Amino acid sequence: MMPKLFTCLKDYSKEQFLKDFAAGIIVAIIALPLSIALAIASGVSPEKGLITAIVGGFFVSLLGGSRVQIGGPTGAFVVIVYGIIQKYGLDGLMVATIIAGIFLILMGVFKLGSMIKFIPYPITTGFTSGIAVIIFSSQIKDFFGLNIDGVPAEFIPKWTVYFKNFSNVNMEAVIVGVLSILIIILWPKINKKIPATLVSIIVVTFSTLLLKLDVSTIGSQFGEISSSLPKFHFPTMNREMIQALIVPGMTIALLGSIESLLSAVVADGMIGGNHRSNIELVGQGVANIFSPLFGGIPVTGAIARTAANIKNGARTPISGIVHSISLLLMMLLLMPYVKFIPMASLAAILMMVAYHMGEWHAFTELSKGPKSDAAIFLVAFFLTVLVDLVVAIEVGMILAAFLFMKRMADVTDFKYLLEENDIKDELPAYRKDLSTEIAFYEINGPFFFGAADKFIQVIKEVEDSPKVLILKMKHVPVIDATGYTALKKLYDMCKHSDTKLIIMEIQESPLKILKNYGFIQMIGQDRICKDIDEAVETANRLIEMKEGSSTEAVTMI
Known part of the structure; x- marks a missing residue:
């Protein structure tokens, strides 16, 4: 916060003064x-x-x-x-x-x-x-x-x-x-x-x-x-x-x-x-x-x-x-x-x-860049000329913000790993035997309000409820309140269908957000896994516990 003048005067010379x-x-x-x-x-x-x-x-x-x-x-x-x-x-x-x-x-x-x-x-x-x-x-x-x-x-x-x-x-x-x-x-x-x-x-x-x-x-x-x-x-x-x-x-x-x-x-x-x-x-x-x-x-x-x-x-x-x-x-x-x-x-x-x-070169480059950028440029230009500069900046910023959110939502991908090979490549050689009752999902990109609805739609497309659902969040840098709400909906859906939810490879920033919301306490700290091997072991243990409790219930009857 020091003005440049006071810095420049420390080693100021006569020669530089004459030039200035x-x-x-x-x-x-x-x-x-x-x-x-x-x-x-x-x-x-x-x-x-x-x-x-x-x-x-x-x-x-x-x-x-x-x-x-x-x-x-x-x-x-x-x-x-x-x-x-x-x-x-x-x-x-x-x-x-x-x-x-x-x-x-x-x-x-x-x-x-x-x-x-x-x-x-x-x-x-x-x-x-x-x-x-x-x-x-x-x-x-x-x-x-x-x-x-x-x-x-x-x-x-x-x-x-x-x-x-x-x-x-x-x-x-x-x-x-x-x-x-x-x-x-x-x-x-x-x-x-x-x-x-x-x-x-x-x-x-x-x-x-x-x-x-x-x-x-x-x-x-x-x-x-x-x-x-x-x-x-x-x-x-x-x-x-x-x-x-x-x-x-x-x-x-x-x-x-x-x-x-x-x-x-x-x-x-x-x-x-x-x-x-x-x-x-x-x-x-x-x-x-x-x-x-x-x-x-x-x-x-x-x-x-x-x-x-x-x-x-x-x-x-x-x-x-x-x-x-x-x-x-x-x-x-x-x-x-x-x-x-x-x-x-x-x-x-x-x-x-x-x-x-x-x-003026921007007009000749309209067709070269993204259509969204061309739209923002033209809106700002014509609103400035025909309406008002203040309106041009306001509308331009709002339009740019919405288009940016759309781009981020498009970048964020929700993948349902149906093929076992999608997961097996990440497992050690001795853990190639995956249970068919384990389902894998992966989120790639920012998990925010612009992408949360897409996530819920992907989850709803699954017809058969697995016994365990593993959610990989390795490539999720940030999560907002709407993203948390989507995860909470996923948890409620899993609870309704008697499916156990496991989250693996979650980054520090989204993990902190979920802790603040009490989500980690809700699903249990033991279901936050650092890698796929630990996640599969946890999933198998949960399946065995579930099957054991079911057998015990039948025996009692």
Whole structure:
């Protein structure tokens, strides 16, 4: 639970500081246009994106568990932030983000960082691709310069409005947008040091001013942009608002944890490091509490900016702190000029962001993997696009859980060993003579509620009741309450038919569960056998005792 910054400072050198310093400035230059564009796409003013990168990015680097993580606004939050603002306003967004920060801290404190890996890959790729489609769709108005007063938030109504207004396309805006995309694509082939998005913004903005193009700009849409220091502001809230925003807050926390830890894992692979997932969640939580208090939006680790940070020589959180300070200076000095940036250029940047964040390869691989994974992916994707991100995650997780249980139930096998040879191979040479009155069953796999019914059906198919039933549980790693209930039903069936039950080769974990339920005491400790030889000996002894008692009863008569 120690932040990486304090560990890295123990053997910090001047040479590494110079590398971190340079990387931090370069990443700040990359983050400047992205932060502005993501803020506008989220439905807030441009400076809020910069405040998010400044305040949130600072705390992510100061208290996080990754050496090179860069925090700030990302495309993953655009959909949910926009929705919260539309319904609850800026104060509602602040409350939801603070709630998310509290949840993230609790997740870190209770060491749930490793639990994120249990979210299935098809869900994360599904809703990530869905978010990419929504971001792309939200930029159509500005890219084509459409004169639309209010664009619906829902996907289908949004595109309906677009198609009705495509006759009013502003070709000058389209040219600006296309030029921006071309620069973003082609510039890295010329120079990889200077960020393509920054070059695109500068070239297109100056071209727009010189040619006096009739296109919408940040200034024409938002007016004067504040360049003052971020001010502390506590949101107005009440109990009803907090209750209504708990689920959106949890969604922000879940998204933030997934993206930040995924970014940290990618960073580990690039530098050969090892991030601390739990303190990373704590750092992200603190960042999401302070970011809205100073006017920002939700924060998470940004994979693209983190990768750029690494490629430019960063190896400690100092680069992230330098990135935040550099952005603060840029905001104070450059914000008066931001108002000249064309909206079509920002739309082009966000379209490229959407293109790169979408997991488009997953669509081509649908037929290669299990049909259940394809179903989960498509459900998460279409629910994100057509309904809601929260619903997509909830339904996706529930569907994934049910499909997982079905897979485990299918894996669990109940075998009725009718052929003596199935058992004789495991017996010593001197014990090949098996009584025909002994029946063998074997359970293979987890014995839980998804498989218990199948077990009962197999047992009921036996027509003749044997004198002894031996149940082999060597390959049963776990058993739950429903599995125990199924065993209890088997015991009751055996008792009703005067059949003795023996369990052999049971593992430690299920044995402990059965002891806690009192099942071992019920059938008797002597009927828990460590191997097949002991089980057969016990079975023969029980048969002899049964036959002896029957003979004695006949003699008495």
